[in-house]
Amino acid sequence: MVGTRACPTRQGGQETAGQETAGPRATGLGPARHEVLAFAVVGLLAYAVDLALFTCLRGPAALGPLTAKAVSFVAGCTVAYAGNARGTYRHTRRRGPRPCAAFFAVNAAGAVVQLLCLTVSLPHSRLRSSGGTPIGLGFTSQLADTVSGAAIGMALATVLRFWGTRTLVFPAEGRVGSWTG
Numbered sequence: 477m478v479g480t481r482a483c484p485t486r487q488g489g490q491e492t493a494g495q496e497t498a499g500p501r502a503t504g505l506g507p508a509r510h511e512v513l514a515f516a517v518v519g520l521l522a523y524a525v526d527l528a529l530f531t532c533l534r535g536p537a538a539l540g541p542l543t544a545k546a547v548s549f550v551a552g553c554t555v556a557y558a559g560n561a562r563g564t565y566r567h568t569r570r571r572g573p574r575p576c577a578a579f580f581a582v583n584a585a586g587a588v589v590q591l592l593c594l595t596v597s598l599p600h601s602r603l604r605s606s607g608g609t610p611i612g613l614g615f616t617s618q619l620a621d622t623v624s625g626a627a628i629g630m631a632l633a634t635v636l637r638f639w640g641t642r643t644l645v646f647p648a649e650g651r652v653g654s655w656t657g
Contacts, residue, residue: 511642514563514564515560515564515638515641515642517563518556518559519556519634519637521556522552522553522555522556522559525548525552525555526548526549526551527548529547529548529552530544530545530547530548533547549583549587560579560641560645560646561575561646564646565641565642568647568648570645570646570647575645578640578644578645579645582636582637582640582641582644582645585636585640586633586640587633589632589633590625590626590629590633591625592629593624593628593629593632594621594625594629596624597615597621597624597625
């Protein structure tokens, strides 16, 4: 089993050796660091599924970009929810449709954050507020789009997703040191 080691434990006042333990203490990581790393691994896997499916749906399947992204987003969220529910936050007791719906809402909010970061960087002439006033920073290059949407937007969205997943979807009643909210 990955991340396990033999650890002496006490049973009925007697110390026993050779029992396997898993978790943050067994791997030498603190609980907070273990949680962040597990969340990141699940997130990277979900991102890979999202990207691979989007590429496949845009290429060989010849779907439009919005349809392909909607399908790949749902698939990525599903992988992320399953990974977090069965891995990162398996110690919580929340089950059923409510945490799943909350997870999708948190991820949708993260997607909105990414889109807002991209929107802010767009040229003035392409965007106008409801009063007709141009908005945006006026960047026009693909590099600017990548930096604003995929770098800055992804970083902010990841922080939001981590906080939302930890506090709204899988809250732990007995968690020691609530360091995110």
